[in-house]
Amino acid sequence: MFTGIVSDIGVIAARDGTRLRIASHYDPATLIEGASIACDGCCLTVTRFGDNAGAGSLFEVDVSNETAARTALGAWTEGTRVNLERPLSLGDELGGHLVTGHVDGVARIVERSPDGDSARFVLDAPVEFAHFIASKGSVALNGASLTVNEVDGKRFGVNIIPYTLTHTTWGDRKAGDLVNLEVDLLARYVERLATGRAAAGRVAPEQDC
Numbered sequence: 001m002f003t004g005i006v007s008d009i010g011v012i013a014a015r016d017g018t019r020l021r022i023a024s025h026y027d028p029a030t031l032i033e034g035a036s037i038a039c040d041g042c043c044l045t046v047t048r049f050g051d052n053a054g055a056g057s058l059f060e061v062d063v064s065n066e067t068a069a070r071t072a073l074g075a076w077t078e079g080t081r082v083n084l085e086r087p088l089s090l091g092d093e094l095g096g097h098l099v100t101g102h103v104d105g106v107a108r109i110v111e112r113s114p115d116g117d118s119a120r121f122v123l124d125a126p127v128e129f130a131h132f133i134a135s136k137g138s139v140a141l142n143g144a145s146l147t148v149n150e151v152d153g154k155r156f157g158v159n160i161i162p163y164t165l166t167h168t169t170w171g172d173r174k175a176g177d178l179v180n181l182e183v184d185l186l187a188r189y190v191e192r193l194a195t196g197r198a199a200a201g202r203v204a205p206e207q208d209c
Contacts, residue, residue: 001087001088001098001099001100001101002038002043002085002087002088002098002099002100002101002143003085003088003092003094003095003096003097003098003099003145004041004085004096004097004099004138004140004143004144004145004146005085005095005096005145006083006084006085006143006144006164006167006168007084007085007086008024008025008026008084008085009081009082009083009084009167009168009169010022010023010024010039010081010082010083010084011023011079011080011081011082012076012077012078012079012080012082013058013078014078015076015077015078018062018063018064018065018068019047019060019061019062019063020039020060020061020062020063020076021058021059021060022039022058022059022060022061022082022084023052023055023056023057023058024052024056024057024058024059024084025055025056025057026056026057026059026084026086027056027057028049028050028051028052028056028057031046031049031057031059032046033046033047033048033049034046035087036087036101037059037061037084037085037086037087038083038084038085038086038087038099038101038143039061039073039082039083039084039143040071040072040073040082040083040142040143040169040179040180041083041099041101041103041140041141041142041143041144041180041181041182042067042071042073042101042103042143042180043100043101043102044061044062044063044067045061045062046059046060046061047060047061047062048060067103070103070104070105070106071103071106071180072106072178072179072180073180075178081169081172082142082169083142083143083144083168083169084143085143095145096138096140096144096145097138097140097145097184098185098186099140099143099145099182099185100182100185101182102182103180103181103182104126104129104132104181104182104183105125105126105128105129105181106126106178106179106180106181107123107124107125107126107141107178107179107180107181108123108124108176108177108178108179109121109122109123109173109174109175109176109177109178109179110122110123110124110155110175111175112173112174112175115159117161117162118159118160118161118162118165119159119160119165119170120149120157120158120159120160121157121158121159121160121173122155122156122157123141123155123156123157123158123179124154124155125154125155125156125181126154126181127154129181129183130151130153130154130156131191132183132184132187132188132191133148133151133156133183133187134148134151134187135148135149135150135151136148136149137184137187138184139156139158139181139182139183139184140180140181140182141158141179141180141181142168142169142170142173142179142180143168143180144160144164144168144170146158146160147159
């Protein structure tokens with residue numbers, strides 16, 4: 001489980017098919033094999049790690065075909081910068097919102113415009129997940145917890161402050177880019193409860209009292 005608060009920007013140091021080697025500033029002494037790290041919002045398992053010439057760590061992850069098909073990870077090449085986050089620990093501050101690291105789909109940036117020192121982005125969500133996105137609700141985009149400004153059909157907008165632009169890869173993003181989208185976990189459960197009750201009502205209306 002994660003919070004959508006990016007803690008480092010990693011760089012793809014090498015790619016060998018579905019195996020990625022990522023350079024980070026994380027202390028290798030804090031990593032273990034089998035640990036989870038969110039990479040642009042996608043929860044991946046550390047399969048190997050080591051020191052990065054005293055400048056942090058190098059760790060390896062494997063990307064399954066399923067993950068590559070549902071995310072933007074298939075386009076990563078050597079030199080690509082990615083948002084990283086370590087898992088939430090009990091007692092940690094929940095600064096963003098609950099994020100699972102299970103990417104739902106890929107959203108496309110259709111517009112970037114300045115808004116004072118901040119930047120305003122307009123994105124198109126996959127049609128099948130658009131109804132989970134609500135104005136003033138939360139969404140994870142490339143692993144960053146963001147507040148939705150407005151929604152119009154499958155199109156929605158977010159505003160990103162200067163700090164986030166500097167401390168994540170969002171400063172690099174532009175119109176046409178694809179980003180990993182994870183909808184709010186709570187929205188999923190609300191829909192499940194609502195559809196479940198509706199189905200129950202259709203199946204056994206005589207139980208109403």
